[in-house]
Amino acid sequence: MAYNDKVIDHYEHPRNVGSLDKDSSDVGTGLVGAPACGDVMKLQIKVGADGLIQDAKFKTFGCGSAIASSSLVTEWVKGKTLDEAEKIRNTEIAKHLALPPVKIHCSVLAEDAIKAAIADYRAKSGKDEKVAS
């Protein structure tokens, strides 16, 4: 299978590989996929006091398209509000990377990963607010 240049670029030079402290209150972590299905994505966001996503990191077990999808979304979410980040759709990811139909599920997983990370952050900060009040 021949890969699109953008997929190859993200695979060879992945952006924002790594981990943030999942126990920190300003970090949201999303872990989606399943090892048995051949892809697992971990996406983390760090949210500033201004409500903007300051940093994003990923780690992915999966094919080149899965790695590229997660690498791409870490770039896209930075500087966005949670509401803006939540609006990223898998179709935009698939289009940007020119994923073939058999790889569309990689982009779906990346969208799920963002949503899961945001949900985790919100659940955490909700809890924090209760403690504070």
Next chain:
Amino acid sequence: MNTMLRNSQPIYLDYQATTPLDPRVLEAMMPYFTSKFGNPHSRSHAYGWESEEGVEKARAQVGSIIGADEKEVIFTSGATESNNLAIKGVAEFYKDKRDHIVTAVTEHKCVLDTCRHLEQKGFKVTYLPVQQNGLIDLEQLRAAVTDKTSIVSIMAVNNEIGVVQPLKEIGEICHAKGAFFHTDAAQAVGKIDIDVNAMNIDLLSISGHKIYGPKGIGALYVRRRPRVRLVAQINGGGQERGMRSGTLAPALCVGLGEACAIAQKEMPVEAVRLRKLRDRFLTAIKARLPEVFLNGDLDSRIPGNLNISFAYVEGESLMMGIKRLAVSSGSACTSASLEPSYVLRALGVEEEMAHTSLRIGFGRFTTEEEVDIAVEEIVRHVTKLRDMSPLWEMAQAGVDIKSINWAAH
């Protein structure tokens, strides 16, 4: 292969998929594309005779490598056709008295699909499981074969994991119940010693392009004493003793014959050399990477094959990294089905491990230098991808990956 070619093209380590044509084979074939163009079935003139002579010499060469008489060798278009002819042909011929077929779950798709087809036609098929090492359990085979079984089809060497089945014992069990033993030997001929008489084999499939011969040619050995009868699947002028009609392709036949002759002569030396290369590779990989697992038995295996799971690294992404190497993966993502290798699954390899497997095949033109480059490439990229793998990170932190409630998707 010259150095320029090697630098511009990936290193070929996929010898179970196909092999390059041996230049000596090409040389033997060439006259049959040009001056010796006669129809080998033409009996009335010298063009036909010289073409027939080439074909018959090739038939003897093919017979020789499996200890068979030349009269027992039928040329076909390849091992897929040979397997179809053997199984359908025997099953259909004996169907009034015997309507049962036995095979194994790790067989090549062309055997499994043929059996499925026969099931739809009313035959009964038993699919034997395999043990963790990839070998069938002889007691299970003994229990499966009955006096209703016409044919047992068990491959000699598996195409993904290279394991060698106990052929002689399988043949004995078949014959005790009056069933014929067919073996798909596409991956075995020229790699291990095969003797159809000593191993109780009644039908045997051969492929040209797996043994440095041309693509588009294969052979089927059909035992004459005691005689195995089969229903032809291609009807026509009655060539190949009526079992496979159609004008033979003399150049391809001669190529297959020459490939067999070379393999037979060089196998003892080649096997030692390939085993050395394989051991060099496996030792280096194991020394430098933790958590790598060999799939399939190491001892009962052809010398030129390895199938390794690199835990926590998905196979397709690894292949994308090691682009200087031409290998194949048991991962789902390389196929349209998105299912990981059914052969590895049959061994009990978990799906997540099947996704991390590579098949690495060494062959006649593999050099020590290429093996060393392959080790370097694989170590570098497995390490890089593990640093990027959330599963590796969790395993290093002591998290049991199985304890997590993963959502299937």
